[in-house]
Amino acid sequence: MHELSITKSMLRIIAREMKSNGVKRLKKVHIKVGELTAVEPEALRFCFEESIRSTPMEGALLEIDDVPLTGRCKACGTEFRIEAFTNICPDCGGNEIERIAGTELDIISIEAV
């Protein structure tokens, strides 16, 4: 259950940003979770909601963008959704595929007052 460790890391970043921006109440957190991360979004949401209970962050919404695994063919440059981990370009059949999205675990922004 490393979603709790990940939540703690996220809350540390949020607390730092709230302090440096002089805001007191957290309203919303926007994050991106790639398909190829070992992170279960619903487990993360559960940990987040439990961790902020009875804190100035209580009630804040967690908006999670699920990022699909996306590749780019090194031969022809086509960008495509990698389905079922099949690393074959749908356009030219090339098999040298660079993964350009789907591994992120990023905090994008927060909204606070």
Place this chain on the structure above:
Amino acid sequence: MHEILIEEKILAKNGEIASENRSFFKERKIFAVNIVSSPGAGKTAIIEKTVPLIKDKVNLAVIEGDLATDLDARRLLKFGIPVKQITTGKACHLDAHNISHILPWVLEQKGVSLLIIENVGNMVCPAEYDLGESIRVVVMSVAEGDDKPLKYPAIFSSSDALLLNKIDLLGHTDFDIDKAKENALKINPYLKILETSCRTGEGINEWCAFLEGEMTGAEVKA
């Protein structure tokens, strides 16, 4: 209402400490191997087979990560090499911070050139935590499902090598080794795949040769 843009990796702090660990290893010419697998795939057994084959050639030390007990560390003490147990309590993985705390101990062992880190048995959580290792090796046994790479893609995707272990059991299970390799390479086309058995010793020489080759390669690059 303020919208505050952050755009930062959530595990940026772990990443920073991992980079510091990596620099520490590089400056001291220490090759660090992070071994990950589900519980019971044979990580400790592989280390037990590896140590006698290479301990006269390289100066090695082992870090054992477990939730509780020092049973794994005790299994290795018989070889007379430095072994440090980290118990994570309830944490299901080692993180870069755990390793940074152990670095002074690594230095005390004088001249370590190979540091083997056995992670907590878990195929999910260790995938997200860079320790600052030189290579990551995932172990999977033939007593597991050959579809495992597809079920736990993150750990296979982030590893450099795959050891298919307990191959002496092939024939007693429905494990399809070609299918397993195909699945693993789908997730990570760059994976080096080796077959091992700690009971018969099959493949252990090849694994040690691979490890020594990687160490030499890292030295050349540095």
